[in-house]
Amino acid sequence: MNIPTLENSRVKLSLLDLSNYKHLESIAQEKDLIFYSPSDISSPEKLRDYVQVAVDGYYHKTTIPFLVYDKEKQAYAGSTRFGLINWKNKVLHIGWTWIGHRFQGTGLNINMKLLMLEYAFETLEFEKVEFRIDERNKKSRRAVEKLGATLEGIFRKDTVMNDGFRRSTCCYGILKEEWNTIKENLQLLI
Template identity: 60%
Template sequence: MNIPTLENKRVKLTPLNLENYTHLTEIGQQENLVQYSPSKVETPEDLKQYVQTALDWQINKTAMPFIIFDKKANTYAGTSRYMNINWHNSVLEIGATWIGREFQGTGLNMNIKFLMLQYAFETLKFDKVEFRVDERNIPSRKAVEKIGGILEGVLRKNTLMLDGFRRNTCCYGILKEEWDGIKNDVFAEYS
């Protein structure tokens, strides 16, 4: 499966692979960076396994992982991916997104989400984009709501976390017919 490069003036998303993932090693070591994720990225070995899992999903055509380059800071900032891609039903999820703390609140994530939503709806022609967020992760929930995600429900105790806690997962969605309004209202400065 061919993974595109998505780019605007602020950010460049290129395919994440076993050659470039090491750019994320220091970011992955930031304390509690992925505390609401069932994944481990803190050590070089954990990060490599995390990337390998994404690449395995890519081979199965259920994921497209990206490495994020912040053009303003001129450095790598994190990762995101299309995942749980359901080609038959024309639905995918944007997830596994994490960026270093120094990039949070800078507008970088808005640029990332704009590019990914635009490609999902306008190029891939998908009917729906979903986001799944730990119920306790209020900043991420607010970020998804800010970009037009509608809370569709909460899956109770559906994900086992690394510490043994079973989290509740908030499911958000954006429909293709909502995209033009969101693009014009929320992402006008990114278009």
């Protein structure tokens, strides 16, 4: 896959790999940054393993991981990715998103998601984009709802967390036929 850099006036999303992930080491150490995720980025080694999984998925065409650069703050902010890419059915997930605390609530996330949704629907011509979020993660759920995604259901106790807790996962979706209206609404927010 030849993935372009996704970019607007606020954010730049470039392919995340083992040559650039070190930009994320200090952010990955922030307290409770990915509390609601079954992933672990708590040490440089675990962050490298996390990125290696993303890179492996990229080479198998099931993920496209991005390094997030905040152009306003002129700083690397975190990571996000397309995952569980189903090329046959034209469905993918946007997730594995984490940005440092100082970037949260600044409009960076909505700019990231607008770029990613545009790419998924307009370039890749996918039919559906999904988001999977821990039921307890009210902040992320509100952010995805603000995008215009619809709650389609909750998978009960479907994911084991690092501490052994079995979380329930909310499944949100945006359909291709909803995209133009959602895009217009998002452009008014940025």
